[in-house]
Amino acid sequence: MLGNFSYKNATKLYFGEESLKYLNNELPKYGKTVQLIYGGGSVKRNGIYDAVVEILNANGKTIVEDAGVMPNPTADKLREGVKLARENSVDFLLAVGGGSCCDYAKAVSVSVNCDDDPWEKYYIRFEEPDCEIIPVGCILTMAGTGSEMNAGSVITNHEQKLKLGHVFGEEVMPKFSILNPRFTMTLPKRQMVSGIYDIFNHICEQYFSGEDDNTSDYIAEALMKSVIHSSLIAVENPEDYEARSNIMWTATWALNTLISCGKQTDWMVHMLGQAVGAITDATHGMTLAAVSLPYYRTVMPCGLPKFVRFAKEVWGVKPEGKTDKEIADEGLKAMEGWMKQIGVAMNLSELGVTEDMIEAIADATVILDGGYKVLDRDGVVEVLKASL
Numbered sequence: 001m002l003g004n005f006s007y008k009n010a011t012k013l014y015f016g017e018e019s020l021k022y023l024n025n026e027l028p029k030y031g032k033t034v035q036l037i038y039g040g041g042s043v044k045r046n047g048i049y050d051a052v053v054e055i056l057n058a059n060g061k062t063i064v065e066d067a068g069v070m071p072n073p074t075a076d077k078l079r080e081g082v083k084l085a086r087e088n089s090v091d092f093l094l095a096v097g098g099g100s101c102c103d104y105a106k107a108v109s110v111s112v113n114c115d116d117d118p119w120e121k122y123y124i125r126f127e128e129p130d131c132e133i134i135p136v137g138c139i140l141t142m143a144g145t146g147s148e149m150n151a152g153s154v155i156t157n158h159e160q161k162l163k164l165g166h167v168f169g170e171e172v173m174p175k176f177s178i179l180n181p182r183f184t185m186t187l188p189k190r191q192m193v194s195g196i197y198d199i200f201n202h203i204c205e206q207y208f209s210g211e212d213d214n215t216s217d218y219i220a221e222a223l224m225k226s227v228i229h230s231s232l233i234a235v236e237n238p239e240d241y242e243a244r245s246n247i248m249w250t251a252t253w254a255l256n257t258l259i260s261c262g263k264q265t266d267w268m269v270h271m272l273g274q275a276v277g278a279i280t281d282a283t284h285g286m287t288l289a290a291v292s293l294p295y296y297r298t299v300m301p302c303g304l305p306k307f308v309r310f311a312k313e314v315w316g317v318k319p320e321g322k323t324d325k326e327i328a329d330e331g332l333k334a335m336e337g338w339m340k341q342i343g344v345a346m347n348l349s350e351l352g353v354t355e356d357m358i359e360a361i362a363d364a365t366v367i368l369d370g371g372y373k374v375l376d377r378d379g380v381v382e383v384l385k386a387s388l
């Protein structure tokens, strides 16, 4: 049975090759001073920066440059961004980049008018914003996180060895996001497949929980099939616009809160992956890929009917003459084959993790209880060791 829920998505999307021009429609709605947030320079190399600046200038905006948002944005960078926004009385935050830039913009947005330290307030104490929020817009250049249409924001604190997310309310969601699949074409292949696995795992995290026959799980299966299909085309030919556009759209729907409506969710692969990220700073999607199979093989006996359904509906496993366990195993085997085919990290060693780091990663792992089996700390250590 579907539980009770309310649903609203506050982000307006502009999708397609022409979508950047709609920035002209949005900018007049906001004040004059725009903090232009971007990463380590990809947007300068591929021309997106110049195109955005031209539109900002044409709309009479004053630009406050905020460059250098790193993958897995840090608490220190967040504090710098907040300072910059305060010093320049910024009216609007425009993130041009992947999930890191978008997450960072949201974290700045709730912190500019707040005296508390943002890391302590939002990521340690998990408080809600009680100050005026600066509006955020996003021009997405990497498909994966879904940050363009959700209220999530993940920040890493290297001193404390923690990588933690806060899911804010709808007022923190981007006011608009511009999704041009062409903008993702300059992504290195490793980043492209990392994003693809992130998408797939977002769907898994919401699917592998609960036994109910609900609409969300049917939507989830369709999204998984779409991302598997398009990923195989995109790894062969990264220039395939149809595949890249399907991947971008699937990423948004995988984590814009729709498929979690009315059902339990798991999110333990993300908790493990974020802990790996806290210790190693490895690429987000790769951390998820490295721990997924050991985790799912651990919880599978407790959620066997769903893993059987996954095998049959998503991977086309034929059930005749097989036990449920055999069907479920075959499904995970098919998933493993696909992961190898697209080229994601298949274990933690590939990400530089060694046995002596396992305890620290386990310490950084937040344990959630929405999945088929609630791990204790020993269970976390076992999954991490099996992922080495």
Ligand code: NZQ
Residues within 6 Å of the ligand: 038, 039, 040, 041, 042, 043, 046, 069, 070, 071, 072, 073, 097, 098, 099, 100, 101, 103, 141, 142, 143, 144, 145, 146, 147, 150, 151, 152, 153, 154, 155, 165, 183, 184, 185, 186, 187, 188, 191, 195, 198, 255, 270, 284, 285
């Ligand atoms: O920094 P630049 O030079 O721009 O390069 C970036 C970065 O090195 C590069 N890149 C992005 N677009 C490009 C490009 N290179 C060439 N051409 C392009 N078009 O890709 C690298 C990775 O970018 P990043 O933004 O870090 O990747 P992603 O979108 O995967 O974001 C990762 C962050 O999002 C968080 C992750 O934990 C991580 O911190 N997440 C946010 C979520 C949310 N808001 O709901 C959920 C996710 O599960 C995730 O946790």
Ligand code: ZN
Residues within 6 Å of the ligand: 145, 198, 202, 270, 284
């Ligand atoms: Zn993710």
